């Protein structure tokens with residue numbers, strides 16, 4: 001359990017013990033022996049402590065987040081006791097803003113939504129992962145794309161904030177499958193999206209396939225480029241991408257044997273978007289020198305992760321300069337006084 005200050009979430013990890021599924025990427029069988037389920041009293045104690053520690057004026061911006069997968073698939077009685085412990089700190093005077101949960105698309109129905117609402121749940125995220133039935137089947141998800149569409153619709157109809165999570169580079173997934181997933185997820189009109197490039201963990205079916213040389217996927221660069229296109233696509237449809245890449249604390253660093261883990265994955269993708277804009281300017285005008293400006297917040301992305309964009313320009317032999325111009329928005333980059341929106345520049349005509 002931990003307080004996530006950046007997102008104003010109080011996170012409670014609920015391991016999905018005894019999950020009957022065997023998703024290709026999941027190592028829950030490996031971690032279930034180490035991850036203990038929180039007792040309701042323990043949850044109450046932790047929330048009580050957080051309630052008194054977090055300043056009262058920040059309570060309404062703070063949510064209690066039950067993380068760990070399929071919240072609505074855990075034992076119903078245990079789920080109710082956890083929700084009950086949390087609801088106390090949402091419905092009291094000056095209480096927290098709400099409760100977030102994440103679950104599987106086939107573990108949502110009217111009855112559970114009414115129950116969740118009665119306990120103060122405000123936001124539900126679904127692990128869609130792919131919208132290709134073939135990819136879902138190959139990765140043993142045990143649900144279909146239609147389950148995602150139906151559940152997302154129900155969640156929205158019941159007035160919850162709706163989040164969808166997708167994975168990039170699952171076993172058997174092609175670029176076309178990734179684009180289909182992106183479009184279909186956007187068509188569900190979620191409020192938020194999380195994009196998780198696949199990380200191959202030890203002790204998973206993907207891990208076995210990978211070791212046998214049977215799991216071939218995109219190159220790391222192609223994955224970054226695909227995620228850049230996705231970021232543009234969702235941004236242009238006013239869908240917030242609230243996560244790009246797995247957190248280091250998700251236990252991936254020690255268990256990853258392949259795939260697309262990088263501690264600064266989101267920055268790599270944003271850097272790529274800024275580089276695309278620079279390349280576009282070069283292609284359009286063939287300038288002798290590049291004067292590049294971004295707002296202060298975007299300096300790191302513009303020069304690139306570990307200065308990758310700066311190095312690339314140096315290798316190309318073009319004189320350039322970077323400067324800060326805080327009249328530019330976070331979406332913009334100015335190149336030789338011409339302003340580009342980085343989210344409007346995609347890498348491929350496939351969008």
Ligand code: SF4
Nearest residue numbers: 016019021022023026
């Ligand atoms: S990812 Fe799949 S196997 Fe793992 S806990 Fe969730 S539903 Fe179960």
